[in-house]
Amino acid sequence: MSAADTALDDLAFLKGLVEAGDRNQARMGEAFVGGGLLYGVQGLVWWASDVFGWPLGPLGNLALAALPTILFCGVTVWVARRDRQPRPGGAVSRAVRAAFIATGVTNLALLCLFAPAAISRQSLVIWELYPAVVFALQGGAWATAYMLRRRLWLGVVALGWFVTAVGLGLTLATSHYLLIVGLGLLAWMAIPGFVMIRLAHKGA
Numbered sequence: 535m536s537a538a539d540t541a542l543d544d545l546a547f548l549k550g551l552v553e554a555g556d557r558n559q560a561r562m563g564e565a566f567v568g569g570g571l572l573y574g575v576q577g578l579v580w581w582a583s584d585v586f587g588w589p590l591g592p593l594g595n596l597a598l599a600a601l602p603t604i605l606f607c608g609v610t611v612w613v614a615r616r617d618r619q620p621r622p623g624g625a626v627s628r629a630v631r632a633a634f635i636a637t638g639v640t641n642l643a644l645l646c647l648f649a650p651a652a653i654s655r656q657s658l659v660i661w662e663l664y665p666a667v668v669f670a671l672q673g674g675a676w677a678t679a680y681m682l683r684r685r686l687w688l689g690v691v692a693l694g695w696f697v698t699a700v701g702l703g704l705t706l707a708t709s710h711y712l713l714i715v716g717l718g719l720l721a722w723m724a725i726p727g728f729v730m731i732r733l734a735h736k737g738a
Contacts, residue, residue: 564727566724567724568727574715578716579598644667648667673693698714
């Protein structure tokens with residue numbers, strides 16, 4: 535094999551890694567958009583119901599609690615099924631993806647920790663601490679992405695998650711809490727998801 539053939543093979547291999555990373559970024563962005571919109575709107579509707587006295591009733595509250603999760607599970611399955619072949623991506627892409635996956639698993643573990651404590655003690659404050667911790671963990675994942683990729687917008691998103699987590703801690707058991715949750719999810723989950731999709735399509 536000539537040096538030219540070897541160089542072409544190397545370029546093709548590197549191109550495959552970049553394209554795989556782009557696809558991973560696009561899929562992750564789609565999941566973020568779905569989750570940010572669904573749960574962001576959920577928080578804002580609950581906030582509006584509390585502030586403006588909109589009667590949701592038991593059935594409405596049940597639907598508002600369950601429907602976003604059901605729809606988000608559907609979005610997740612749809613995103614996963616669109617591209618079943620493994621897309622390992624480069625080392626940085628794999629590290630960023632691992633950081634977000636680890637954060638998601640940690641969130642589930644924390645849910646199993648906070649939910650029983652809140653229910654057994656009938657404490658709204660304990661339950662509301664869970665999203666605040668989740669926001670802080672998301673900030674950590676985005677901060678990891680920033681340190682690996684050195685892109686300013688990733689650092690801004692990480693800072694947004696951290697500031698919002700502090701805001702939630704300061705507004706526990708108030709009407710402002712749900713407003714911050716809703717706006718925070720739209721600003722730091724849905725919008726960055728759109729950005730990730732656009733950057734993936736541009737190959738950035």
